[in-house]
Amino acid sequence: MWAIRRASARIKSQPLSSRTFRPCNAKFGTTSSSYIGNIGFGGPSPPISDGSLLLRRFSSHSRGPQSSSIGNHRFSSQAGSESKKEPIKEADTSGSESESESENELDLLDTEEETAGKTDGERRGSSGLFKVVADSSSVLSAKNALDKWVKEGHDLSRPEISHAIFELRRRKMYGKALQLSEWLESQKNIELSERDYSSRIDLIAKVSGTQKAEAYIQKIPESFKGEIVYRTLLANCVLNNDTKKAERVFNKMKDLKLPVTSFACNQLLLLYKRTDKKKIADVLLLMEKEDVKPSLFTYRLLIETKGMSNDIIGMEQVLETMKAEGLEPDLRLQAVLARQYVYAGMKEKAKEVLKEMEGSNLNENRGAFSSLLQIYALLGSVDDVKRVWGACENSPRLEECMNAIEAFGKLKKVEEAEAVFDQMSKKWKKLSGKYYTSMLKVYANNKMLLKGKEIVKQMSENGCRLGPLTWDALVKLYIEAGEIEKADSVLNKASQQLNMKPLFATYMLILDHYAKKGDVHNAEKIFHKMRQDGYVSRYRQYDSLLQAYINAKAPLYGFRERLKADNVFPSKTLADRLAQVDAFKKTAVSDLLD
Template identity: 30%
Template sequence: LIYAPSCSTVTRRRPIYLGGSHHRWSETSRTISTWHLHYQENRKRHIRSETSKPGLHKTAVIAIKKWKEEGHVVRKYELNRIVRELRKLKRYKHALEVCEWMTLQQDIKLLEGDYAVHLDLIAKIRGINSAEKFFEDLPSKMKGQPTCTALLHIYVQHKDFSKAESLMKRMSECGFLKCPLPFNHMMSLYISNGQFDRVLETLHELKKNTSPDIVTYNLWLTACNSQGDITSAEKIFLELKKTRLNPDWVTFSLLTSIYIKNSRFEDALLSVKEMEKQVFKKTRVAFSSLISLYTGLGRLEDVNRVWKKMKSSFRKLNDAEYNCMISSLIKLNELEEAEDIYTEWESVSVTGDSRLPNLILAAYINKNKIKMAEMFFEKRVAGKGIVPSYTTWELFTYGYIHEKQMDKVLECFKKAIGSVKKWEPDLKIIREVYRLLEEYGNVKGAEEVLVTLRNAGFVSTELYNLVLKVYFKAGKMPLIVGERMKKDGVLMNDETRQLIKVTSTMCVSEVPSYL
């Protein structure tokens, strides 16, 4: 619900078309497959340049330069349209190249809106520091509402509260808070951090300076949804209906979600039906939201109906849409049907996205069907060349913990940690692994996991305490624990000292060779 600043000052004529339904974007390719640019007022004149085929390194700028070298005039509004299309395709690097090329053309007069887009792209490609430097170097007359709002958006995206709030204060002093967009950015920031009191404060300031737009109301409802506050949500919706604004599909989606959370299923059904009236091809993401909401209402027939409508509306569905449908069917306890959709996904997708098979694996493992999960993995994950992710191995770790297959628990847990460059410690799975190790008094396994975790950059007092509990259950005395903790920079607590004390009278364990 955070919207990037748009170049509102640029003429919105549409004489050039970039891309098209027959040139869809492949999510697995990091390149633009084909460029098509043509004048609508004269379809015989066009630019056509294939870029970034495998082995090639052409860019959007090369296509534009070639067109200009052929004697054609490159107009600013056409370039702005190209930038917009590239941003839609998330080809930010190419879009930035076009913006930078525009700044070098003496015959192109850039406005604040153009620099706002440029600033946003720099942040996406080169980071926040480069964006700040670009903003600082702008002429004073270009540091107006559009570029300041773009910089604010960047701070919000990076959750830099201090800089965002400081910039809002400066924008207020300069009289730049005459539209709801900056306030919407700040509301989004506070919602993301659970600061709902600040959301209301920001909304109050917004109403003193300007009028809310539909995004404002949707953000307000988002805050209510996060808290399950149905009373406030209904008041907000009534206020919205008194304005000249029209509720959109997002509005009804949020209302439906709030009703479901509060078990008001009849109201939720009425709301989702209103939402569906506003779902068209141009609001593609709304289809997945519809499926999720009908799933929350337990309406399998409607889920299948919307899925069928999606398939008839779009030539090809993406991984996220298949993910939504498969997970919805699993939630509705329709695993066989979910597998059918997965089979369909296998036949049309080349991404090898492990998140899709992980859904099926999780369904089997949650039903304690570990053998089925193993067969599925061997045949349709490893057998199809899909690279298992951290989640894949984590699922199997939990599955084998339930089955008490200690060797496989240790194997999969190590593979999980080894599958990521930087492992973020997950205390839940660590505790579960050590709970099973303690149950069997598996000292060797406890030490192996400790070494694995240490190599992944994680040691703690609690971790050593978990190891000591395994020794206690095994009736063995651990050696050189104090020295090892000191070497790891870990302090003892009362529990550590107590565990060392009670195990000190037990039989001496062997010192593992890897210590």
């Protein structure tokens, strides 16, 4: 079963590629994770059984001994060591998330499982409870409306509740979903399950942060404090790239003797894929010792990690191992492979995978359409994008329309994108904000300010909620048009109006622009706002802020202390830039000469 180990050291020895497309750039002061047990930190590599092919493949060609120690299988971040990791540079972000990470949002919960078998049309038309909550203007009005709803004798069954929360989540109306969850808990005649409490924890974490979510766990009856509750908290720590808290929660789960599941291990893999790839082998070793079988999601993470590190041979070895274990690539995994081949410049291999995704008859493989549209656009193949869109044009699904719009936009085919949007608008009279945002992104990327403003106006007239992705596209629209002050103003409004904070990438768009101009004052202002919204301990924002001082040729005092306070340890690149800023500092002699 365990075939990944040999390939891992190649990841350890390679900096992240400049084509890496994830915008998550947290920098933690760690060199490797160790299990705190009988051996301690930095011990020799533990023996690996002959069956550990997966682990060996992922860990091969190591530059030195493994840092893993087998004991109580605890994880910890070791501060005080300089990380060798180079900054992650943002490249293509179409689709907003990598295929392997996009599942993380609700895979852990599924409190809305009763609605899973229904079509979008059936779900949208069935929940009056959803409408009651969605239409409320405040917490008090929501409570009053819900009380009235019950008194009028309306349906408050488990399927109705599950569906309402499902719809609120699907629209990312987490604040409203939390209001409903709080009201449900206050109703003595409704029996809550562990999944209900898990859903509540997830919503609290998204609206108020993981600290408040963790505090809420203390209020849950002991009988419901199970693996689902803690893995929900763990997943939200991972979502925030909070390494220390994620490791602490995982260790807590071990202390409570909760089962070690593939989901929990996958969360750590997802975290370390973003923040410290050297720790991935540690997680794989733990999985082996606990006899936790890797899932398809595990393999997708590992394959994508290999690809992001330019280790295509290692990526293919992990794929071979997966097949040897009797698992076949699904469409998502194939999409990961194809993307990584594209980013590696191996277009022919990417096309081979895409042909496999299409199958013998494209029209019979509808599930692949969205990914095909995205990846053919990455390849720059207009004809293939048109061919795939032609296969679904007569009866398109919403997601296919959105991906076709973004694909044509990437290919600079704005008129084709507009035609798809027009068709979508006529077929579905009431579109949510994310579908308008797909067209807004096209206009932003093509510097079409007036048309972008018109789309935003349409959204407002149709009562669409402007979410984080819409604000992100709007900020980019103004930046591309050269209106940085307007972009800054838009970001400020977003931070005030959103129930959730603006995206990290949105802040970075403006911070990078100020850095490029050498505008230290405004760069520091954005940096401070990011900290207020919880974006701390990120290498990427410090790197951009430092660049502002360099471009301004301004001295910077106390920067190393700021880094240390946030447990951010400079790489060689950042240290070299710090030296540049030091050169701007005036000495007593230079003051006299001036």
